[in-house]
Amino acid sequence: MSFYKRHAPELREHDRELPDRSAFQGMKALDAESTIPDTQWREEVRRGKEFGLEPADSIVDKTEISVFQRGELPHWSGINTFLKSPYLEDVRQVGEYDVAVVGAPFDIGTTYRSGTRFGPQGIRRISSLYTTYNFELGVDLRESLKIADVGDIFCPSNITKAHDQITKGVAHILSQGTMPVIMGGDHSIGYPCARGVAEVVEGKVGIIHLDRHIDTQERDMDEIMHTCPWFHATNLPNCPPANLVQVGIGGWQVPRPGVKQGKRMGSTVMTIGDIEKIGIEKTIEMALEVAWKGASAVYLSFDIDSVDCGFVPGTGWPEPGGFLPREALAILQGVAKEGVVAMEVVEVAPPYDISDITALLGVRAIVDVLATMVKHGRIGGRL
Numbered sequence: 524m525s526f527y528k529r530h531a532p533e534l535r536e537h538d539r540e541l542p543d544r545s546a547f548q549g550m551k552a553l554d555a556e557s558t559i560p561d562t563q564w565r566e567e568v569r570r571g572k573e574f575g576l577e578p579a580d581s582i583v584d585k586t587e588i589s590v591f592q593r594g595e596l597p598h599w600s601g602i603n604t605f606l607k608s609p610y611l612e613d614v615r616q617v618g619e620y621d622v623a624v625v626g627a628p629f630d631i632g633t634t635y636r637s638g639t640r641f642g643p644q645g646i647r648r649i650s651s652l653y654t655t656y657n658f659e660l661g662v663d664l665r666e667s668l669k670i671a672d673v674g675d676i677f678c679p680s681n682i683t684k685a686h687d688q689i690t691k692g693v694a695h696i697l698s699q700g701t702m703p704v705i706m707g708g709d710h711s712i713g714y715p716c717a718r719g720v721a722e723v724v725e726g727k728v729g730i731i732h733l734d735r736h737i738d739t740q741e742r743d744m745d746e747i748m749h750t751c752p753w754f755h756a757t758n759l760p761n762c763p764p765a766n767l768v769q770v771g772i773g774g775w776q777v778p779r780p781g782v783k784q785g786k787r788m789g790s791t792v793m794t795i796g797d798i799e800k801i802g803i804e805k806t807i808e809m810a811l812e813v814a815w816k817g818a819s820a821v822y823l824s825f826d827i828d829s830v831d832c833g834f835v836p837g838t839g840w841p842e843p844g845g846f847l848p849r850e851a852l853a854i855l856q857g858v859a860k861e862g863v864v865a866m867e868v869v870e871v872a873p874p875y876d877i878s879d880i881t882a883l884l885g886v887r888a889i890v891d892v893l894a895t896m897v898k899h900g901r902i903g904g905r906l
């Protein structure tokens with residue numbers, strides 16, 4: 524008997540009735556796509572043709588092609604803002620947008636490898652890989668949100684001055700009713716970012732912090748380095764440590780001075796082991812309970828090194844044993860369901876990255892949080 528006949532379909536028994544597939548997320552997502560509008564996409568295509576000129580005669584399908592590229596396609600070319608969103612030069616107009624993506628290219632707070640000053644550029648570059656649509660969530664950011672890339676905050680090579688600049692920038696964006704999404708930069712920016720948020724928010728601000736590192740030292744080598752943001756943030760009058768939840772902490776890079784201070788402060792610390800034990804859903808519940816207790820807003824800080832270093836080579840303090848990417852994304856999505864007032868992605872260091880995978884996870888964190896907030900009605904409305 525020939526090989527083919529032995530493997531021929533008639534010799535098999537896959538003729539049973541198929542189970543009901545309608546409960547699969549995949550099948551639901553196929554249905555959901557047709558319910559998403561394409562108004563903004565059509566407008567973008569129209570604008571591209573107007574500004575970029577009608578394509579050459581030999582182009583057969585002229586739908587999305589202009590002579591000068593003005594829209595999403597091709598993904599490998601074009602001006603590299605975050606997700607190819609418009610660059611807003613006049614930042615006084617930021618209030619017209621739902622979201623302002625802003626870079627904080629600062630790495631003077633780094634205690635080992637530098638390079639996160641190139642984080643915003645790296646994140647922008649690989650963000651061009653993505654469409655604005657997420658299959659499982661059934662959200663197209665282009666159709667739901669007005670996003671601007673407002674460029675970078677001018678960060679001089681002085682910790683106090685750069686931190687002051689970052690606070691002023693973040694507070695400006697939020698004071699206009701727009702959600703700041705900050706691309707770091709090293710984690711020292713967590714302090715000035717939270718300070719900018721706390722200046723604008725009336726009432727308490729909670730902080731959800733994903734990291735391998737506790738980052739609660741008062742000083743490191745006499746300065747407010749990236750080991751120190753939460754000591755200083757939680758000293759702000761409306762940013763108490765009781766509302767700080769630190770998820771994923773552990774390993775051999777948690778400095779003892781930070782641990783002593785963390786204990787004094789009384790923040791909530793969860794290791795990867797804790798999360799494995801109680802599960803992702805309970806972890807999300809705990810993070811939300813702690814951060815939101817009596818608070819009127821929650822700030823989200825995602826340190827890329829909270830993920831196992833095998834997935835994020837492009838970072839300053841790589842550490843094994845952290846989250847799987849899908850675990851980190853599940854937690855980020857879980858906490859975003861109740862909305863966050865602003866978020867930061869820190870410690871992406873492109874000079875150490877491989878194939879932009881670290882920066883890509885940074886992009887993913889941002890778009891997943893935004894799409895989840897859209898899905899749960901926590902943002903949008905300016906389109």
Ligand SMILES: [Mn+2]
Pocket residue numbers: 710734735736826828829840870
């Ligand atoms: Mn860290």
